[in-house]
Amino acid sequence: MSKYGFSTNSIHAGEEPDFREGATGDVVAPVHLSTTFARKQVDIPTAGYEYTRSLNPTRKALETKLASLENARYGLTFSSGLAAETTVLLALVKSGDHIVAFDDLYGGTKRLFNHIFNEYGIDVSYVDASDAASVEAAIQPNTRLVWIESPSNPLLKVCDIRAIAGITHQHGLLLLVDNTFLSPFFQKPLDLGADLVVHSSTKYIGGHSDVLGGAVLLADTALYEQIRHRQNAVGAVLSPLDSYLTLRGVKTLALRMERHQQNALSIARYLERHPKANRVIYPGLASHPQHELSKAQSSGFGGVLSFEIKGSVVDAKKFLESLHIFALAESLGGVESLIELPAAMTHSSVDPETRRKTGITDTLIRVSAGVEDIEDLIEDIEQALKQI
Ligand SMILES: *Cc1c(COP(=O)(O)O)cnc(C)c1O
Numbered sequence: 247m248s249k250y251g252f253s254t255n256s257i258h259a260g261e262e263p264d265f266r267e268g269a270t271g272d273v274v275a276p277v278h279l280s281t282t283f284a285r286k287q288v289d290i291p292t293a294g295y296e297y298t299r300s301l302n303p304t305r306k307a308l309e310t311k312l313a314s315l316e317n318a319r320y321g322l323t324f325s326s327g328l329a330a331e332t333t334v335l336l337a338l339v340k341s342g343d344h345i346v347a348f349d350d351l352y353g354g355t356k357r358l359f360n361h362i363f364n365e366y367g368i369d370v371s372y373v374d375a376s377d378a379a380s381v382e383a384a385i386q387p388n389t390r391l392v393w394i395e396s397p398s399n400p401l402l403k404v405c406d407i408r409a410i411a412g413i414t415h416q417h418g419l420l421l422l423v424d425n426t427f428l429s430p431f432f433q434k435p436l437d438l439g440a441d442l443v444v445h446s447s448t449k450y451i452g453g454h455s456d457v458l459g460g461a462v463l464l465a466d467t468a469l470y471e472q473i474r475h476r477q478n479a480v481g482a483v484l485s486p487l488d489s490y491l492t493l494r495g496v497k498t499l500a501l502r503m504e505r506h507q508q509n510a511l512s513i514a515r516y517l518e519r520h521p522k523a524n525r526v527i528y529p530g531l532a533s534h535p536q537h538e539l540s541k542a543q544s545s546g547f548g549g550v551l552s553f554e555i556k557g558s559v560v561d562a563k564k565f566l567e568s569l570h571i572f573a574l575a576e577s578l579g580g581v582e583s584l585i586e587l588p589a590a591m592t593h594s595s596v597d598p599e600t601r602r603k604t605g606i607t608d609t610l611i612r613v614s615a616g617v618e619d620i621e622d623l624i625e626d627i628e629q630a631l632k633q634i
Contacts, residue, residue, distance in 0.1 A: 248314050252431060253500040260310030261493070275307035277490045300478050304489040309461075311496060312451070315430040316443050318463035320470040322477055323489065327426065327446025328354050329482035330460030332362075334444060336480065337472040338420065341367030343390040348375035348405065350398035350604060352424065352446075353593055376536065378409040385417050395424040396433075397540070400552045400588045400612040401605055402527045404536035407543055411439025420469075426450070426579070431503040432546035436465060447492050449579030450549075453502050457491040459484050502581065502617055506549025509583075509623060510615035514551045516624050522631045524554040525610075549616075550578055552588075555609045561634040562587060562609040568630035571622055578614035583623060585613050 248255050263271040283295035295301055305323055313321035324330035335358070339345065347359065349372035359370045373380040375394045385392075392414045396405040407423060414421040422442040423435035429450040435443050445451055447459035464470055477483060484492070507530065514528035526533070529540040530547030540547055555562040566574050572585040576592050586592060589601055589608045596606070615623070 252315065255314040256311065256499050257497050259314035260307040275304055275490070275493055277486050278303040279486050298486065299481055299483055302483075302486055302489070304486040304493070305484055308484070308489045308493050308496075311493065312430075312445075312447075312461050313463055315496070315499070316425070316463040317430075317434050317437055318443065319465045319467070320463070322462045322470075322473060323447070323484040323492070324460035324462070324477065324482045325484055325488075326458045326482075327352075327444065327448060327460035328358060330444050330446075330462050331355060331358060331424075333477045333480060333482050334422065334442065334462055334473060335363055335368070337469070337476045339363070339368050339390050342388060343368055344386050344388045345370045345391045345393055346381055346384045346389055347372050347393040348395055348398060349373060350376075350401055350403050351393070351395050352399055352426075353595060355393075355395075355424070357595070374403075375405045375410065376403040378406050378413060381410050382413045382417075385413075385419070389417070389419055392419055392421045393424075394421070395427070397427050397529050397548065397550075399427065399550070400593070400610065402529055402534070402550065402552060404529055404534075404540050404543075406539055407433075407435055407438040407440060414441075415439070427550060428544055428546065428548045429499060429503055429579075431500050432507075432548060433544040436463065438543055441466065442469070447496075449577070450503065450506070451496050451499065451579075452492050453495040453499065453580060454491075455577065455580030455582065457488050457495070459488055459492050503546065503549070505617040506579075506615055507546050509617065509620050510547070510549045510551050510613070512620045513613060513615055513623060513627065514553075516627070517551075517553050520631060522556050522634060524556045526553040527551060550612065550614050552610055552612045554607060555611060555634065557609065557634055559590075559608045562611060563590075564634050565630050566611065568633040569626055570629075571618060571626040572613070578612075580614070581617045583614065583616035583618060585611060588612050 261275045281298045309321035371384045373384045394405045420441045423440040425443045426446045443463040445461040511530045517523040517526045528551035572583045575584045
């Protein structure tokens, strides 16, 4: 583990200048576009590099950096968050295995389970993992893996990662945590007992809505070798240019996360007092049912909040379409503020009955607070609420 702090690692880890003979001392990891690497002797690949799918210096710099930020020993980066998830599943489960998963997981993860891995004989039970006991109750003799996300999307439910890790390990299983929403700046699941962390680095880690990517971070050598083997075999790797963009983005993660959180909290407090808003959900509010748990396991609450418009779907749409600064768009975690209507956008593929049961109402709005001036963001919301 590094002796340096988070910001120092986010800037320097994996990018130490190279002063060896013939090297140039770059302060920034060079973009190595070469797909193949020449060697002098048949049996000795140069510095371990053979072919970019297997290992690339720019990707390796990013993997080293991300591992240091999650307090992991190993990092692997992929062409998207879902590519990371697919590769992990190929390494960890086989036909006949069972997974216990949080019922409020990212929609794309559920699609991967339900439409793809189900066809290969992998069974998934969905439970409300914000109640740790329900995870234990769903474990079967063939369960191999517990898969959670905290806080969840778009309802910001919080799972007790330590408690679930305890249950998981008692049963000899692995715990995977999708840490996309808080990023390693606010939450380090491996320190709380998780075995694997996955990220969509498309979100906060990249941070500028301009590069798709995924990551897996872990400490166990045998597991790492298995996942690395599958990644090389299926080819779901992050490209050198995308590695570079992600390296560039992650250097300001700490600065951005602090501002994302500050703006999210200000917006949440403003909405809590507004007569046209209902049910403001943000783990940083004292009114959030797991506010204390959040404080105990995370150093912050992130930049995403949800709320309901007091009114009809037509009112909710009018509000969204009246905003000038907030972009009406899916995704989250970029410097620009984004806003969306889950029932009609990110979660439209979830059947209406399940949406109603889980609490994703038709007027629920999800906000990804950007890092703009808070006065401008509040003013924008204020004028748009006046339109309804
Ligand atoms: C976006 C997202 C993913 C999927 O990542 P992609 O990079 O879009 O493939 C997975 N989990 C969470 C929580 C996400 O927000």
